[in-house]
Amino acid sequence: MGGRIETREVEQVARLARLELSAEETQRMREQLDRILGYIDKLRRLDTEGVPPTSHAVPMVNVMREDEPRPCLPSQEMLANAPDRSGDFFRVPRIIED
């Protein structure tokens, strides 16, 4: 078994998913994903030529409402769970380089 997903692909997907994985975790993840993708490969045997995709079980068009203001949650309550804040703002590490 093996070869469906390579280590460098696992590393790339982890970067996209913003998940820091140790070298050991990366290897274990590669093996597990390989096995799961091996099972999923059975889908290839099913002919889906011309079948439309379903993204949602219930067919739905845009659901509209009147564009009316209504009270929103107080900012202090919304900030209460923040791990770091400054006044009325969420604080994050520096994003833009000098």
Added chain:
Amino acid sequence: MITQLTVHALVEQFRRGAATPSAAARAYLDRIAAVDPSVRAYITVTPERALAAAAAADARWRAGRPLSPIDGVPIAVKDLLCTKGVRTTCGSRILEHFVPPYDATVIERLEAAGTVLLGKTNMDEFAMGSSTEHSAFFATRNPWDLARVPGGSSGGSGAAVAADLAAAALGSDTGGSIRQPAAFTGTVGLKPTYGRVSRYGLVAFASSLDQIGPFAKDVIDAALVLRVIAGRDPLDSTSADVPAPDFVAELGRPIAGLRLGVPREYFVEGMDPEVEASVREAIEVLKRVGGRAEPISLPTTDYALAAYYLIAPAEASSNLARYDGVKYGSRVAGARDVIDMYSKTRARGFGPEVKRRIMLGTYALSAGYYAAYYGKAQKVRTLVRRDFDAAFARVDVIVAPTTPNLPFKHGEKEDPLAMYLNDVLTIPVNLAGLPGISVRCGFSLAGLPIGLQFIGRPFDEATLLRAAHAYEQATSWQTRRPPLP
């Protein structure tokens, strides 16, 4: 014992003045204190809030003016439903200290109906799992055999109802997370039609599949709770504008002539012979009470699980992007920059199963693989739905096992794929957005409960519940209790 009563029997006592909501709440809180240390169904218990709500319900019943047919009933909810001022962890370290600033719509509706919130139940982290072993805090035990799992992901809710630690409970079902633990704990577990119940305030896992529903001691109770939580909500654009009938009133109608489809693909190779025998016997019982059973075929069944394990992780990888250590949740200190902060925070905050699903979903959606994986899975989803459409042209309700196997032991399914295969008979219902229910249909020789699944047409919970109720009335499995103090 008052904690053994069904919701409808308990409310009858409230009506007659034979018991009060306060007495019921105290009995449940006492039992939680005595028994939950061995079952471990609850992450958080809310005694002060429960007793205050119960006292208000006492006054309403005394005045003869209950808010609803379940006023004063003590209920537990899965810890992914936002409760204002009550910690909501989702079974995850990353939300360990999260206190929502608002209530989920179902919580508002339960409170408007006068129910008493006992606490928040344990679950697999972010509802990803089939055993409740993936909770970041502790594993819940099956009340019928403490060495075994209660199923998952809503294992805490199932165990709470089975162990008489709540009169009823809410869970959520994305691929079987209500029906599978209901089967494993011998409770009634109902997954309503997608859109029947508002998802506002439900922490999202896979938004096109997630649905909230009740765990109960019998079918009448499930119908009573569904009536309260069902209905359109402007805060969830996917909630359907379909009237909720009086599900309880519909239950009394006989099922003579009801056409029951028995899908041959649901009696899978390798299924437990005790499960198969119980389900076959249950179908005979349904025939005796007037049902007309006929074999049907749902040919895409064998592919549904594979499609689900692309669609659900894809949606999860997107939904869980919000846990970035900025607005809520924990954050790892000392990061080099913001990307480093996200990556370290998520690495420490999520458990292995959540990471696996995020990785799988990100992979399935990534450039070069989208068409082969996610796109293909969406087409398979269409075929799954067409199978059911064709079946429901011939039959009114589908009857099948809920799970192929009996509850397994803690630590028995270390391999992720082996765990996923548990949901092979519940997943198609989510892909098609249909209602499904699991009811107790017997016990193994070792005393483990077995689940019978009914599947209905979209928004036809009334027929689904009627068939399940007819079965329950014709049998006496409900009288057996787990071996607990």
